[in-house]
Amino acid sequence: xxxxxxxxxxxxxxxxxxxxxxxxxxxxxxxxxxxxxxxxxxxxxxxxxxxxxxxxxxxxxxxxxxxxxxxxxxxxxxxxxxxxxxxxxxxxxxxxxxxxxxx
Ligand code: FES
Numbered sequence: 001x002x003x004x005x006x007x008x009x010x011x012x013x014x015x016x017x018x019x020x021x022x023x024x025x026x027x028x029x030x031x032x033x034x035x036x037x038x039x040x041x042x043x044x045x046x047x048x049x050x051x052x053x054x055x056x057x058x059x060x061x062x063x064x065x066x067x068x069x070x071x072x073x074x075x076x077x078x079x080x081x082x083x084x085x086x087x088x089x090x091x092x093x094x095x096x097x098x099x100x101x102x103x
Contacts, residue, residue, distance in 0.1 A: 005094075025088065036097070
């Protein structure tokens with residue numbers, strides 16, 4: 001099952017959780033109080049901008065609305081994603097992400 005570690009922007013807070021069935025990163029953050037900030041939750045503000053430090057291949061590819069926001073802030077997938085949009089594939093994998101904005 002995917003194991004995901006969320007890190008705050010300064011790396012001081014880390015939370016590692018299991019995601020047995022994959023799914024939305026935002027749901028994992030909510031369920032486990034991960035140190036990733038959110039605002040709009042609908043691919044418009046970029047508050048949830050994250051860097052994928054490890055395991056980008058365990059995420060489904062970004063859809064158009066996420067790509068538009070990433071492009072607007074000059075952030076390129078697969079290294080950068082939006083936590084309100086990114087979804088984990090089901091199956092094995094280790095993912096480590098770091099917030100780009102303060103939690
Ligand atoms: S919370 Fe606004 S783009 Fe993700």
